Amino acid sequence: MANSFPYAGPRRGPYQRRTNNDPFASIRRNQRIRAAQARVISPEGKQLGIMPTEKALQLAIQVGLDLVEIAPNAQPPVCRIMDFGKYVYEEQKKSSHAKATAGKVKEVEFTARIADNDFMTKLRRTEQFLNMGSKVKLRLKFRGRELAHPEIGFGVINKALAELTEMGHPDSPPKLLGKHINVMLTPLPANKRKPKFLRPDDEDEDDIPDDSASDADNPGDGEGDK
Template sequence: MATSFPSSGGSGRPGQYQRRTNNDPFAAIRRNHRIKVPQIRVISPEGKQLGILATDKALALAIQVGLDLVEVAPNATPPVCRIMDFGKYVYEEQKKVSHAKVTASKIKEIEFSARIAENDFHTKIRHAEEFLNHGAKVKLRLKFRGREMAHTEIGFGVITKALSELDGMGHPDSPPKLMGKQINVMLTPLPTNKRKPKYLKEGEVTHDVPSKPGDDDEDDDHSGAKA
């Protein structure tokens, strides 16, 4: 019967199972014969409530359709289990984590100064639009120099103006914050169909944003230029 559940992660070798317990975040999810309670509330593969069934009967239903019986709410009374493809579920969850890591790595940085010239300001806003247009998160950073720290309101004014210029391309994750001698704020791109660039021409081709920071040689010129 064990061969009916290739995706359940079960193994007849205790040593191998112990390694999965230590390293596999899904190992703690009870499924199939590891569900020991006599009765469970069952959900069908389509998400329909099948009511409270004897666990062995629910497992037989899962085997009949070639799927797994997976505990999804262990603390409920009785526990809730769903008939599903556990292997596919694990794959989709791992795919989400992988996508999140790739997205997190696509962060570009634009640096301002409190006394930035108008033409330099617009150049940096254009670069920020390019990055947001390619789906990258953009960190706006303003560094204070010397006595500029005595007038942080000037720096906040520059960042506020930048956010206003970019409001058609992205939204701030949180308000700008003063950290040490710099102001930081992170921008997340808007959905593609809601982006309204002010500096990029419609249909304009821009350079690709690399999947890892530092892969783009031009990035230092765009984001790290001192103004």
Template sequence: MANSFPSAGGNRPGHYQRRNTDPFANIRRNHRIKIPQVRVISPEGKQLGILDTSKAINLALEVGLDLVEVAPNATPPVCRIMDFGKYVYEEQKKHSNVKATASKIKEIEFTARIADGDFFTKLRHAEQFLSHGNKVKLRLKFRGREMAHTEIGFAVMKRALTELEGMGHPDSEAKLMGKQINVMVTPHPPNKRKPKFDLEGDSAEEVEEEGGDAEQE
């Protein structure tokens, strides 16, 4: 009697091979490291020199950790003794936080003839958003006959970007679109941000009310 079940494997129609999407699956560790010798780094970051791979694995397992290949293209490959499970968890958490903050874009709106008080209040709010890792969209709307003097609006936007240059950088030049000027500001890395304004007087509620979420362009 012929087998009525399809054979396993092959590229038959309707058969899909599951793709491994785990970004950590290709990191060799412990007995998956087949090269005879590796350069070993201790959990504290100290160089232990070049060791036989079997000895390095035993060193790691003796203290309840893993030998993880961190520089496979080096000669010999560099491995570090670490808690691989903890490393994966921290990396996943780090990337999820980056993705979450990168998806949030706040919007700050100006006018061509904005008073200095309002101008600096809005800049403080923009700086607060940038300090949290949010992108900030600066928008300037022209009213009525102000469209006849767009240079005034561009001057306001240029001034705003200059005031915020310690916290972020524009993705591109400010552009006139219809009756408004837009520019997106991306925050600098945390260690390169230099706040200019005193944010202690602004409550979280006031800042969130000022900067609504905006869709990414």
């Protein structure tokens, strides 16, 4: 027997709320702040004390800025007078830069008979890469008869790893492959990195050349021992 009821189309499920993917949407600001009182911080970072939220909002309006709740779980919540649009822009800029550098693999090359000052330069360069969130491949190239004493090369690499423990950790132990010892370093979380060799005037990561070409083409350091 044919169905006498007309086809009404597919049955719709219950209403689903659209997900807001804005990571800053949950930050309360201005009139959205619910607390009656707040501990207020000035745009310069100065503590202004506890005051009614309405008064804090008026202070923010007077200087053309926003009142932003930065510690909602505190008693009372902590709010800062700031330019919220500028804050969002700076955070998005840092996030996009971190994503861009996270996938990069840099390379720093050592030699078995590297001089102390060159060794320190390599460590500082490695720290720069790790500090920007890049993974770093440490490579030691044996030249001439140096391969007869691989323990010397492993000593150099292990010394470098020991000096860099506050910046990154090796993905696996160093391995000898042909004429090279290789090990990959992954940077520690940003809040756990403690640089030992970086200087205030060190250049940005994008301006630092890899060692993969320059050091490999250097004919010194033992080529005459072949």
